[in-house]
Every structure is written in structure tokens, then in C-alpha cells.
Amino acid sequence: MRSVSPLETLAARSAQSDPPVNEYTRDLVRDVAEHQKRIDGLIAEHAEGWTLDRMPAVDRNILRIAVLEMVWRDDIPDRVAIDEAVELAKSVSTDRSPAFVNGLLASLLDVKPSAVD
Structure with a gap:
């Protein structure tokens, strides 16, 4: 929205460190940026x-x-990623x-093994 990349925003927020940015948040931002093209492709495929x-x-x-959590993070159960996304959307x-978030992620879950190829 601000025409600033998420990595630039992360760097600026980390430099401020008030409040500090936790490591999990840093990992999410970096990993989404790294895999964004494939992530966006998966979203587009399932967004009817x-x-x-x-x-x-x-x-x-x-x-x-x-x-990202469903496809690239083995430490997050798929259902937890979906439930947290739905709650955040609420x-x-x-x-x-x-409902949109839940439906899209559920359809991805149905084909997840082929999605990660």
C-alpha cells in the first residue's frame, strides 16, 4: 500500500525496535518474499x-x-495455518x-502434494 517492499519495511521496523520485531515475524516476511512468485501462483490457481x-x-x-506455512513450513500443521488465517481475516x-480465505486454503490443502512439486 505504501509502495515499499516488505523487506524494506521489515528492515525499517527492525531498526526502530520499538516494539521489537520477533524472529518468527522476520522469518515469515523473508520467506514470503523468497517464495512470493510461487505463493501467488498457488493463490491464483485456487481463487475461483x-x-x-x-x-x-x-x-x-x-x-x-x-x-507459506502450509507448503514450506513443516513446523506448522496445515489446519493450524488455516484456522489462524481465518481468525485473522475475521x-x-x-x-x-x-469464508473466502477458508475456502481457498481448503482447496489448496486438497491438492497440496501436487502443489509442492
Whole structure:
């Protein structure tokens, strides 16, 4: 939204360190940036009737984090990633977003083994 990359924002926030940025958050930002092209491709494949550009930015970024956790993070159970994404959408996005996030991530979960090839 501010035309600043997530890595630049992370660097600026880390330099401020008030409040400090926890290591898990740093890892998420770095990993999403590293895998963003593939993550966005997976989201686009499973977003029936939606393009990435049409999605609210909040939903798009919630989905990016959840897809990262589902596909590249073995320490996060898939259902936990989905549940946390849905709860986050409930608290920071539109009334329709939780169902959209849940449906998209559930469809990705159905094909996850082939998605990671």
C-alpha cells in the first residue's frame, strides 16, 4: 500500500525496535518474499473468480502467510495455518473474507502434494 517492499519495511521496523520485531515475524516476511512468485501462483490457481489484484490487500497477505506455512513450513500443521488465517481475516478484514480465505486454503490443502512439486 505504501509502495515499499516488505523487506524494506521489515528492515525499517527492525531498526526502530520499538516494539521489537520477533524472529518468527522476520522469518515469515523473508520467506514470503523468497517464495512470493510461487505463493501467488498457488493463490491464483485456487481463487475461483478472483485475481490477486482484485483481492483486498489484507486478504492477499493473509493468504500469502498461510500458503507459506502450509507448503514450506513443516513446523506448522496445515489446519493450524488455516484456522489462524481465518481468525485473522475475521479480525482485520471484511465479513466475507473468512469464508473466502477458508475456502481457498481448503482447496489448496486438497491438492497440496501436487502443489509442492
